[in-house]
Amino acid sequence: MQESKQLTPLMRQYNDIKSKNTDLIVFFRLGDFYEMFDSDAREASRILGIALTQRGGVPMCGVPYHAAANYISKIIKEGRKVGICEQVGTGEGKSKLFERKIVRVITPGTVIEDNMLQSNVSNYLVCVFTDKKGWGAAAIDVSTGEFWVTEQADDISLNGLSCMLAALNPAEILLDKITLDRVKSSMMIPGSVATTIVPREESSQIPSNWPSQSVWAGKKTALTCALTAIKYINVNEPGFKDLLIPFYKEISDYLALDENAVRTLELVSQNGARKGSLWHLLDFTVTPMGGRTLKNWILNPLLNLADIEKRQNCVSNFYDNPLAYEELKVILADISDIERIMSRVGTGNAGPRDLAGLARSLAVHGALKNWFDKYGAVVPYLKENILSKITVIEDLANLLNSAIEPNPPIKISDGGIIKQGFNAELDDLRNTKNNSSKTLAELCEREKAKTGISTLKVGFNSVFGYYIEVSKGQSGKVPFSYTRKQTLTNAERFITEELKEIEDKILHAEEKILRLETSLFDSVRKHLAEHIGVMRSFAKAIAELDVYSNLAHCAKVYKFTKPxxxxxxxxxxxxxxxxxxxxxxxxxxxxxxxxxxxxxxxxxxxxxxxxxxxxxxxxxxxxxxxxxxxxxxxxxxxxxxxxxxxxxxxxxxxxxxxxxxxxxxxxxxxxxxxxxxxxxxxxxxxxxxxxxxxxxxxxxxxxxxxxxxxxxxxxxxxxxxxxxxxxxxxxxxxxxxxxxxxxxxxxxxxxxxxxxxxxxxxxxxxxxxxxxxxxxxxxxxxxxxxxVRAKKVIKDLEAKKGTSVSKKEDDIVGDLFSSPIVEEIKLVNTDAVTPMQALQMILEWKKRINS
Ligand SMILES: Nc1ncnc2c1ncn2[C@@H]1O[C@H](COP(=O)(O)OP(=O)(O)O)[C@@H](O)[C@H]1O
Ligand SMILES: [Mg+2]
The missing domain is CATH 3.40.50.300 (P-loop containing nucleotide triphosphate hydrolases)
Structure with missing residues (x-):
């Protein structure tokens, strides 16, 4: 790095920010680009496959800001974290240097953007701490709101932890140094996973929206993990904290699959790809939630007989009722990723298309109700579960349907998001904007008639805005209520109270429309956020429906039977x-x-x-x-x-x-x-x-x-x-x-x-x-x-031994000592070896016998 006295103010600013965020790849906003410098630039250019350039001797590379998501996602997939450093000031003042700061940290375990996530894969941030005899863990999928904790007080060998990590395949792991050393030495974490050392958050202050004190009794490590994870998320994405509520999960409720089993049985991936895995074979799910749930079920089979039978019965009912499956599939096809959309709704990150997707998803309420009327007996417990929420869903669906355009632009600032008829003021503003020329023409005619000035006309320029122009010859007829604005060689220009009002309306309509649309959109979003709990459990029920019907379909397609x-x-x-x-x-x-x-x-x-x-x-x-x-x-x-x-x-x-x-x-x-x-x-x-x-x-x-x-x-x-x-x-x-x-x-x-x-x-x-x-x-x-040679050798061996090489013997030990080395000795052509070679052979045999 250069001596700081030689640095430009910009590079000094960069170094300052970077030195406080050494673990991040800093995306430093410069105009239309995010630039990376120094070691960040080297690393990013390798990951992204983009050219490395120089700026004052410092390596540098950059990506256009509007396409950044794509690049960020690649970096995150490598297990690295990205800090988005934006220009926050106005760039005015003496230095002309924009103030800049890190406005967001995107880490593999805290992303919520759809284009940085795989739709059918859970994205877990896991916090793990070991203690003397056992361990505790918290697992959070920020993108869906899933959050659970567990603890095993008596697992010195960390077997349970190893199984859990194998099943979760975390995107990012938080731990302390001691835990990292232990986990690393037993090879539980693949090198590609981002690990972050964090201090333990040992508070006994349980957030008020979390389950009560009694749940945490004797679960100290689990609680510490949960609090630590929440603290970490809160730094990166402050909006999340209140949306994430943990539940305690007993790991021993599930069949344990060790890491070797998950990998070699190719349950969810084959050599790193989904294709060729059991999950891929079984996955005909229609919704993203269904896909994730299926994967989850494969990796976490149940132990409780009644729970297994409950699922089996649902699958069996779908199996016996192909029409129920066919009709459900059509309904589910309209449902988008409610879980992830709701996470973005909750944090205020949801865009117009998220809400439009939600509108489409919730619009199925009628069809779903009909389906349950007809086939409710197929999934008895889900029927109650879903129907109990259907009024809320219906209300929200109606709200979205009346508020949000079905095919809105990506960004709120593009406008045209809120539907006609949803808000009178907005409709009014839009009318004003659309009717501006008509309104002015009407005003012009009215003034002409009132004043009798035949040459009167309405015009516009950027300095004075709208004006009424009267030719010099007729200016005597101008009424007192007109205010003179400008005098030209052969005309005078005026404004009136009314014209000013119209002008105000027209000029500001667009701006007002945008502001109003934004605030209406926000209020819809806030209203949705109040129902996040209902929506999440609705999404979960939909996912289960999807998986049951999917498993029945698999049974048909692959000729499975009920065990x-x-x-x-x-x-x-x-x-x-x-x-x-x-x-x-x-x-x-x-x-x-x-x-x-x-x-x-x-x-x-x-x-x-x-x-x-x-x-x-x-x-x-x-x-x-x-x-x-x-x-x-x-x-x-x-x-x-x-x-x-x-x-x-x-x-x-x-x-x-x-x-x-x-x-x-x-x-x-x-x-x-x-x-x-x-x-x-x-x-x-x-x-x-x-x-x-x-x-x-x-x-x-x-x-x-x-x-x-x-x-x-x-x-x-x-x-x-x-x-x-x-x-x-x-x-x-x-x-x-x-x-x-x-x-x-x-x-x-x-x-x-x-x-x-x-x-x-x-x-x-x-x-x-x-x-x-x-x-x-x-x-x-x-x-x-x-x-040919091998066949000859084996024949010789067998002949010499007088028996088949692999014949059974009563005493295995006897068999062992009559095998390879003895055979090799027999094979040595003593006429053809030198004493030196013979010695070496003996040494080699000794080594093998003693090994
Ligand atoms: N039951 C089977 N029916 C048909 N083909 C099979 C069967 N079992 C294995 N194979 C084929 O034989 C290959 C080798 O099987 P594998 O079980 O790996 O053999 P081994 O472990 O005995 O060396 C498989 O990749 C598959 O193509
Ligand atoms: Mg084999």
Whole structure:
């Protein structure tokens, strides 16, 4: 940065502002542009892909102010915060320098503008604090007004927090240094999320519009989080504070999905995109609220049987009543994002189009009432809920309908927002404006007749405004009531009281119209704001309607059936499918499979070749549970789901490498988390656990994990373990509740007599017998020479060992020590190695044996 004495006043002003807002990218208003300087400019030019220029040696880049929203949204999506610095003074006075200040801070967690948000995604600002034994959190979606808090006093390992963050996928997180360190070390926050260090707001002063003291008893950390978050929002968007009222939510009311499960099951995104996810597959919702609610339900399946059945019944009723669905869809199509519009109404940020959208949305009240008259029994509890609000909705709809033009301009200042007939004064002003020439012509005729001056005419100039002009020759006839304004060579100009009044009306009509429209618009907005509570719960009910009918539609489209749900330990389904994988394959080519866990079998060990369908089989079990417990039908011929409390998965290690830990370390961390926190009600998916280390290590660990999870007298978590360690199939012989399955393949000879395999994707009882690795390698296009060589090696190995490499042995330990290293020793051509090479080989073997 330059020495301050060399700086221009402007740059000094900039530096001053920037130094107080180091964590913001400052959008510094200069005329029609927002300029960024220095490090901000470098960062912004990279994020926005715009050119970097210079100003007095300082890097700089800029964007036109009218297109700023687009650029701001890009910066926010990178997890950065933007400070909007506007010219606030008049720019007069000695310095001629506009006074400037930050008028608004836009952060990823506090945006409300539609064009900076994704319509069907909640945008959470989360505040988290840990304490000695547990943690508390507040989650706020400022754009919709959703605000809840929770606390777990007894969760030293922060497992619950990790699950919660995985489900919320926050846009921004507030925390203190201690919490940040703990959360970071356990990799709970992806790097792209904005984190802000804030001091704890440890007041016991609860805002008067919040739930009473008793709710917060023993919820100190949760309250601190709520107060801290509100304080932060209040600084950035002061209007919000009173609109946000928290409720306490017990996290343990929902099925816990760990971070690995949310990601690898591809519930709401696949490699970062919505497409390819379960949510995308299921989403036929019509309203933005419906889309968000669906996502929310997928990530937060229920645990309470009665609650699940309540949802299931609604879905079932829609399923049985296709007409109800069709007719509802038409009504919902007119409803825009009421939740987000109401947030902007509440903060005074709503524009004309917001209110026009609201008008259209609320205009459905009549159709909705009719629909409930006809189909109310489909959603009994929503009927009461919505009908109890319908008079308020109707009143507001009438107000909006009479007040707001259906297709108004974007900005209030463009005018033409308030409808004709809404306000007499406004109509009058508009008439005045429109009739100005007529009124003047009338005045002119009247004055001519009164004075008998035939040359009298009415004119206008910018200096004197409206005037009456009389030619010099006739000026003698001018009455006393005229006031002379100007004398020309052959004419005199006058004004009269009446002309002045008309002039006033005309000249100021436009300005008055604008002012009046603005104030009328504001009063409508304020009136709406008084009903924000009703409107929000109306929006919520609409969202639920949307999701129920949507799930019924999915059941039809994807051929789902209604599962039996109870409190048992059973997880059983016939002809179960993975809906997302199925949708990607040609029609009818997905192979359904049965599953039966929790009865005789506690743990299934599934072996089989790569690409055999093991992982898909594991995942579809989890998807079954999630769908069932969110209230949906499921992709199976029949299904019985005993309520599951947690789904924990250890699938695919590759992606975590990016976060800076070794694959194996990540794998073991996640596995230890599973072992530490599973309960008899949990479903655990272990996919190739142990792959990240040497074979011996891997087998031993996988073996020990399975034994750990096994509960000989029942009451163990349900486990599906896919593995390519054939050795694990021995567990079946030792433990009654462990059962072997394999992904079936068919071996056949092709035209050239080469043996090939076909994947059948059928998961069958019993251990398979071979690892088909070489065949898979062949299918994957390994060079023929490699395949031939591999086949030769395996043949030699088998011949030398006198048995198949992967044959079962009674004692797994014996099997281990008869394997790879011994085989390698046997293979060494002692005539062809130098003593040095031999020594190196021995060292290498020793290392592997000792590792
Ligand atoms: N039940 C099935 N029916 C049809 N195709 C399947 C089935 N299961 C898996 N597949 C196909 O096989 C591929 C590999 O499946 P996957 O479960 O990943 O194999 P594995 O885990 O055994 O290596 C999938 O991407 C899918 O295209
Ligand atoms: Mg797999």
């Amino acid at each position: 039996v749900i109870d409190e048992s330990n059973i997880l059983k389904a016939a002809d179960l499918r993975h809906p997302v994988v199925e949708a990607c394959l040609p029609l009818g080519s997905f192979v359904p499979n049965d599953i039966d866990l929790g009865g005789e079998t506690q743990i299934s060990v599934i072996t089989g070749p790569n690409m055999g369908g093991k992982s898909v089989y594991l995942k579809q079990a989890a998807v079954l549970v999630i769908l069932a417990q969110m209230g949906s039908f499921v992709p199976a011929a029949s299904a019985h789901v005993g309520i599951v409390d947690k789904i924990m998965t250890r699938i695919g290690a590759q992606d975590a490498i990016a976060m800076g830990q070794s694959t194996f370390m990540v794998e073991m961390k996640e596995t230890s988390h599973i072992l530490a926190s599973c309960t008899p009600k949990s479903l655990i998916l272990l996919d190739e656990v142990g792959r990240g280390t040497s074979t011996f290590d891997g087998i031993s660990i996988a073996w020990a994990i399975t034994e750990f999870l096994y509960k000989p007298h029942g009451g163990g978590a349900k486990v599906l373990f896919a593995t390519h360690y054939f050795e694990l199939t021995d567990l079946e012989n030792k433990y009654k509740g462990i059962k072997n399955f394999h992904a079936e393949v068919q071996e056949y000879k092709d035209a050239d007599g080469q043996s090939k395999i076909a994947f059948l994707y059928k998961i069958k009882e019993g251990a398979g017998d071979k690892s088909y690795g070489i065949h898979v390698g062949e299918l994957a296009g390994l060079p023929a020479t490699v395949i």
